[in-house]
Amino acid sequence: MSGETLDWHKVAELDELAEARVKSASAAGRSLAIVHFDGQYAAMDNHCPHQGGPLGEGSIEKGVDGKCWLRCPWHGWDFDPLTGKPPGGHADSGQETFPVEMREDGVYAGLPPAPERPRTVSDVMVETMVNWGVTSVFGMVGHSNLGFADAMRVQVEAGKLNYYGIRHEGAAAFAASAYGKLTGIPAAAFTIAGPGATNLLTGMWDAKVDSAPALALTGQVQEQVIGVHAFQDIDLEAAFQAVAAYSQTVHPGSAHAQLMTGAIKTAILEQGVGHLVLPDNTQTLPATDAQKAQGPKGRMANRAVAPPEEDLKAAAEMIASARRPMIILGYGARDGVAAATGLAEALNAPVATTFKAKGLIADAHPLAAGVMGRSGTPIASWFMNEADLLIVLGASFSDHTGIEPSKPIIQIDRDPMMLAKRHPVTLPVLGDVGVAATQLKDALESLQVAGTDQRGEIGERWAMWRQEKTTRVAEDNGRGLPAAALFDALTRLAPTNAIIAVDVGNNTYSFGRYFEPTGEQRILMSGYLGSIGFGFPAAMGAWAATQDRDAFKGRKVISVSGDGGFGQYAMEFTTAVKYGMNITHVLMNNSELGKISKEQRAGEFPVWQTGLVNPPFAGFARACGGMGHIAKTREDLERHLADALAHDGPSLVEVITDPDLL
Structure with a gap:
């Protein structure tokens, strides 16, 4: 030298x-x-x-x-x-x-002075991600993804990307799935080869079955040792084949930007998982001057497609002749709520939602009938039984929803595979829910509408149900608070535009029955997969959206789980502390897997292996650096819940609940 x-x-x-x-x-x-x-x-x-x-x-x-x-x-x-x-x-x-x-x-x-950092194929791909609006990544940096990680570091330092290092890759997948459910834009889950990649699969299945866009970026061993039983070498394309709508390996000679575009575009349009396998040796290859990042311009069409005129005409005539029509909103109607509500108001017809769509209409709306099915209210069930026509918008007829198939049904959805997915319907209509609802409302103006005004009946049914809820709120067996009391307090104290992620278990059913949403709140859940552990990682994904999506900035994020669900990813509370995530977690602690105990009793099995040994969760939250409270009385609940919701940062309220008072 x-x-x-x-x-x-x-x-x-x-x-x-x-x-x-x-x-x-x-x-x-x-x-x-x-x-x-x-x-x-x-x-x-x-x-x-x-x-x-x-x-x-x-x-x-x-x-x-x-x-x-x-x-x-x-x-x-x-x-x-x-x-x-x-x-x-x-x-x-x-x-x-x-x-x-x-x-x-x-x-x-x-x-010698450090040379200027060369632009790599990873830079091309990460720049393409940013151009497409993928601005949140959840993951774990490791030995088989360091080149791609460094390209993300450059974009993070430039203020164009947010990266959140998690404690378990499964949490990254759930966070990405929830982000996609909330925003319609994919976030990325980022891992090493082998076990890091396979740990993503549960959360990616959650995204797939709930039609949420998500991006999986998995490191891989060097290409020269793929397929020869090298350390952490597994066939990742095969591993993701069933869950990913798009799965490709990035080779040295690949069209790198085009592969990233393909993964993201597929995730958005097919509402599913785009997956790229990133061999270690490819990640740091120098990019040529000809390799440019891509973006969505000129690659995306307007998807607000109107139904065929003959189907609209037939639907309008069916609706006009019905005396007691009822509208059921599914998760697929989330972008057309205003139009669907306008149609309901023109008909004075009740509007119920599936559980996944809870919150799309405020329970205080004079036409709201609550939630359908096992997690629902008797109001929704009563009006469905009395209806002579069901107008089902963006719902896929889950067995948990309980939509009666023998009723005359108009089903509208933009996904042709969702139409009559489980059984025939009277009139399946392919089209965007918002466009179709608007056009149906316009068409009805020139028709004689036979329907009756059902607002008075809706009010009567709500009064009956709220009286029943008041009784349940007051119940006390001396073994903890009833779920009705918790969700009565949360209904009153949660911000009107909060984002609420709900886990799986008895807490889910109780939330569905008792919490009354404002219509501005957004509710996230693991719908078709029903995966325990979803709640807190999903809240992390929602919080990330409050940082990089204007529509959600400033909104409070709340998550709800049982003790079994929170235990799955409890250490992610330290992730929330690390990044200052403004999340309030409400934890229902009954020291057991209460839903399974209930199923064992209902099936005439002895209750077995459902008991849990728990740490003091409030103390755990404080040990991690967050706020932690325990609520054993109604007074504790009101005070601690209000305190936690006002806290700017991670907080946890451990609520001792009675497993029999659901």
């Missing part, structure tokens, strides 16, 4: 390395092995030329020739501890070394 200007970097303390010891150090974007041997110090490139093993994690050992060698910890390749030269017989010329100086405050290595 004679004649070259060097920058000097401190790489070790004077007394840090004993004789014949070695360590790794980083300086000027380089990884170094620092050696103390024979009274001298040396600095050399840290990467063994075999497979990149870290020499700084190796040891100095005596060889068969009696000479001491620096041995690579991975495969035993040897190098002279001071010169980096290999023993005789190796074809390579050894490790690059750098001058060392001993100064009063430590050991310094002289390195």
